Amino acid sequence: MSNLGAILAGALLAGIAALVWPRHRRRRRVRVAEKESLRADRVASALDTIAMCLQAGLTPARALSISGTRVPEASIVRGVLADVHRSLARGDPGGVAWQRHTRQLPELQMLAGAWTLxxxxGASLQPAVAWSAGHLRERRAAAERLGAVSAGARSSMYLMLLLPFTGGPIGFFIGIPPWELYGNVPAAMACILGFGFAFGGVAISRRILARALRPAALPTDPPHEDSTMTDVTDAALLLHLALAGGSGIIECLEAVVPTCRGRVRADLARVAAAYRWGKSHDEAWAYAADAWEPVAIALGLALDHGAAPAEAVRSAANRLRASETVRLEAAAGKAGTLLIVPLAMMFLPAFMLTTVLPLVINLVPGAMGGG
Incomplete structure (x- = not known):
């Protein structure tokens, strides 16, 4: 059975190598994440420069030209600024130019919407650009907090994955090389079954973490794409920006609709159409998902009492964003506790099958035909 033991020992070494190799991949992903973080900083800094230039009375094209010179040549942000500058110089709409680059630079999504509005x-561009920069920094800070909260759960998952791979080192330490440890049929079968449990535990753990970090989704509304609470918050903030320009509610809703996607876009289009049909405020917002209720209530109270609707909508949007952030952070913290399930059901049985049982078979004379 030495050949069987050698094969399983080689598989074990390959598994250990696989554990080490993804670690290098994770390092590359960390470097990519660091680049994305740096890119977000550069986008925010570029927007700050544009806002300052606009405040000084420069044209948008000139502001973009000056902002581009402050970004390193190797940065993708500089290329985007140059392309938008060329579009503005030709007289093309700036919002459309920014929108072209939102897949390449997701950080520009809110700026594209604000610029379009x-x-x-006809509202002032400078406050919209400054607001977009502040929004980008707030979102990045929230993402960093969420990453810090979920780091413990991810570390726990990878530590649990190491358990099934401890059989070979432990056996070697007590004088049983891996090819002898797994060189009999019972130990070999236990090892194979144990690794099945281990990789099943990884799949369950990843599913738990992915579900915990997933933004809350709005109910599906075919044929429209699915939307999340983050999309609702962004659209509400854009609605606040439109209302701050002094236009009417219907005009502002219709202006925000093209800047949105999926279910959110359909909801706002329905609400605007309901207003056009002469529906009351409550009846109009009944056509939208329940997630819009805080915005609808805030807007209704502002209209009933003569308050500024823009500030009411902004406050409601900030409350929605804060609530979703708290929910995600709580879910990420809870995920660490939920990982006890794969630990008890998958990783511990994997450890028993790949480590404890083969050692018992080899150390106890006559155990299951081993020794």
Whole structure:
């Protein structure tokens, strides 16, 4: 059975190598994440420069030109700024130019929407750009907090994955090389079954973490794409920006609709159409998902009492964002506790099958035909 033991020992070494290799991949992903973080900083800094230039009375094209010179040549942000500058110089709409690059730079999504709103409503561009920079920094800070909360759960998962691979080192330490440890049929079968449990535990753990970190989704509304609470919050903030320009509610809703996607876009389009049909405030917002209720209530109270609707909508959007952030952080913290399930059901049985049982078979004379 030495050949069987050698094969399983080689498989064990390959598994250990696989554990080490993804670690290098994770390092590359960390470097990519660091680049994305640096890119977000550069986008925010570029927007700050544009806002300052606009405040000084420069044209948007000139502001973009100056902002681009402050970004390193190797940065993708500089290329985007140059392309948008060329579009503005040709007289093309700036919002459309920014929107072209949102897949390449997701950080520009809110700026593209805000820029489009200012072009359609005639509102001042400088506050919209400054607001977009602040929003980007707030979102990045929230993502960093969530990453810190979920780091413990991820570390626990990878530590639990190491358990099934301890059989070979433990056996070697007590004088049983891996090819002898797994060189009999019972130990070999236990090892194979144990690794099946281990990789099943990885799949369950990843599913738990992915579900915990997933933004809350709105109910599906075919044929529209699915949307999340993050999309609702972003659209509400854009609605606040449009209302701050002094336009009417219907005009502002219709201006925000093109900047949104999926279920959120359909909801706002329905609400705007309901207003056009002469529906009351409550009846109009009944056509939207329940997630819009805080925004609808805040807007309704502002209209009933003569308060500024823009500030009411902004406050409601900030409450929605804070609530979703707290929910995600709590879910990420809870995920660490939920990982006890794969630990008890998958990783511990894997450890028993790949480590304890083969050692018992080899150390106890006559155990299951081993020794």
């Amino acid at each position: 200012t072009e359609s409503s």
